[in-house]
Amino acid sequence: xxxxxxxxxxxxxxxxxxxxxxxxxxxxxxxxxxxxxxxxxxxxxxxxxxxxxxxxxxxxxxxxxxxxxxxxxxxxxxxxxxxxxxxxxxxxxxxxxxxxxxxxxxxxxxxxxxxxxxxxxxxxxxxxxxxxxxxxxxxxxxxxxxxxxxxxxxxxxxxxxxxxxxxxxxxxxxxxxxxxxxxx
Amino acid sequence: xxxxxxxxxxxxxxxxxxxxxxxxxxxxxxxxxxxxxxxxxxxxxxxxxxxxxxxxxxxxxxxxxxxxxxxxxxxxxxxxxxxxxxxxxxxxxxxxxxxxxxxxxxxxxxxxxxxxxxxxxxx
Numbered sequence: 344x345x346x347x348x349x350x351x352x353x354x355x356x357x358x359x360x361x362x363x364x365x366x367x368x369x370x371x372x373x374x375x376x377x378x379x380x381x382x383x384x385x386x387x388x389x390x391x392x393x394x395x396x397x398x399x400x401x402x403x404x405x406x407x408x409x410x411x412x413x414x415x416x417x418x419x420x421x422x423x424x425x426x427x428x429x430x431x432x433x434x435x436x437x438x439x440x441x442x443x444x445x446x447x448x449x450x451x452x453x454x455x456x457x458x459x460x461x462x463x464x465x466x467x468x469x470x471x472x473x474x475x476x477x478x479x480x481x482x483x484x485x486x487x488x489x490x491x492x493x494x495x496x497x498x499x500x501x502x503x504x505x506x507x508x509x510x511x512x513x514x515x516x517x518x519x520x521x522x523x524x525x526x527x
Numbered sequence: 528x529x530x531x532x533x534x535x536x537x538x539x540x541x542x543x544x545x546x547x548x549x550x551x552x553x554x555x556x557x558x559x560x561x562x563x564x565x566x567x568x569x570x571x572x573x574x575x576x577x578x579x580x581x582x583x584x585x586x587x588x589x590x591x592x593x594x595x596x597x598x599x600x601x602x603x604x605x606x607x608x609x610x611x612x613x614x615x616x617x618x619x620x621x622x623x624x625x626x627x628x629x630x631x632x633x634x635x636x637x638x639x640x641x642x643x644x645x646x647x648x649x650x
Contacts, residue, residue, distance in 0.1 A: 370633040371539070423539050425546060435538055442537040445582075446633055449611020456614060464611075466536075466584060523613075523631035524642055527622040 346483075353485035353504045355512050359454060360407055360447065360502045361489055367446040368491055368498070371439065373422035380490040382499070390499055392416065394440035394469045396448040400455075400462035402508040407447050409440055410499040416440065418496035441467040458512050481505060528554045529647040530573055534564035534588070535580035535609065540632075544578065547636045552649040561586030565594050574604065575647055578630075578639075581610035581617070589617070592624035605646060609634070 365379050390410030398405045411419075417431055420439035424431050444467035455462050484505045491498040531553045533541050545555045556571060558564035560583040568574055577595075581588040588608055595601050607628040608621050618629050630639060 367633060420539070424542055430542075435542070438538045442539045445537070446611060449632060452611065453613055464582070466582060523634060524638055525618070525629045527618060527626055527629055 348509065349483075349506050350485065352506055352510070352512060354487075356403070356405065356451075356504050357485070357487035357502050360405070360451060361487070361500070363447045363450040364407075364409070364489075364500050365491055367450065368419065368443060371423055371443055371446065372419040372493075374419070374493050377491055377493045380492055382488050382490045384488075390415075391471065392437065392440070392469060393471065394437070394444045394467060396444035396467040397465040398448050398451045398455075398462050399465075400460060402460050402506065402510055403455075403462070404503075404505040404507070405451060405462075406503045407444060407451075408501040408503075409444060410501070411440065411497075415496040415498060418493070419498070437469045441469055458510065460510055528552060528649070529575040530554045530556065530571065531576045531578060531643070531647075532556050532558060532564065532567060532571070532574045533578050534558040534561065534583070534591070536560055536583045537580070540580070540609075543636065544639075547640055548643070551640050551644065553643070553647070560584055561588060561591030561594070564591050568595065568601070568604075572600070576605050576607065576643065578607045578609055578643075581608055581612060589620055589624060589626075592621070592626060596625050607639075607642075 361379055365377055369375055369377050390412050393408055393410045395406060395408045416436045420436045421431055423439055424435060448464040452462050452464055484503055486501060486503050488501045491500060531548055533544050533555060535541050536559055541557050548555050556567060558567045562585045579588040592606055605627045606625050607630055608626045609630045609632060611632045613631050
């Protein structure tokens with residue numbers, strides 16, 4: 344696969360992850376005012392905490408990271424816990440971001456499957472954001488960064504994409520519909 | 528009141544779903560993975576409905592369904608699978624091990640509650 348083709352595919356995949364990140368954060372946080380801000384030059388570590396998940400298969404590997412500070416984390420998680428401030432422990436806040444990663448990865452799997460690309464997703468994990476300092480970018484790997492912002496709260500998102508084979512993304516559409524509850 | 532068990536490793540999801548089910552009039556118990564789910568089912572055999580995540584640590588949702596099926600004790604227990612995965616193969620596997628409804632995350636809670644109410648009407 345030419346490097347130009349690789350860049351096009353990586354960019355399309357990154358856009359897909361961006362779109363999934365904002366829609367799933369809106370859904371989970373029950374906030375509709377979340378916006379994407381393109382931020383290509385952020386430092387690699389931009390938050391105390393990092394939630395991450397891996398989607399991989401024979402054709403590609405994609406790692407989605409969400410970095411955040413505790414105050415922003417509480418802001419985004421509080422409505423998922425019905426605004427009960429006393430019930431919003433650190434454990435629950437971090438769980439919120441694990442589930443956020445899980446939803447983003449699930450949407451990637453679904454869209455990739457629609458394009459005939461089989462992948463599996465890992466279980467999501469949360470670590471201290473500083474662990475990212477030990478990350479060594481793989482030559483040829485594409486990294487895209489953006490921020491998800493609502494009022495004064497923000498999440499710094501990164502996706503690392505490694506493509507192993509040539510493929511075409513015919514569709515990047517994935518809109519949940521009535522058929523998402525199916526009687527078997 | 529009908530008894531519903533939610534099995535999911537995400538506390539965020541359990542919290543929200545529990546609140547919605549309780550508001551609709553159901554009694555809810557929770558489990559954190561498939562192993563915990565099966566164990567709590569054995570301790571609470573009067574459970575009327577299982578709503579389970581698919582991907583969980585230790586024992587996943589489908590493995591737990593197989594365990595329930597193999598036990599032969601709960602032939603009429605309806606199971607809803609809650610997952611981001613919509614592959615036809617997984618749904619087929621789910622059907623074979625007793626899954627009745629496949630729900631894709633993210634889901635609209637009101638719609639899920641409507642399906643639950645149809646299956647388990649509140650007297």
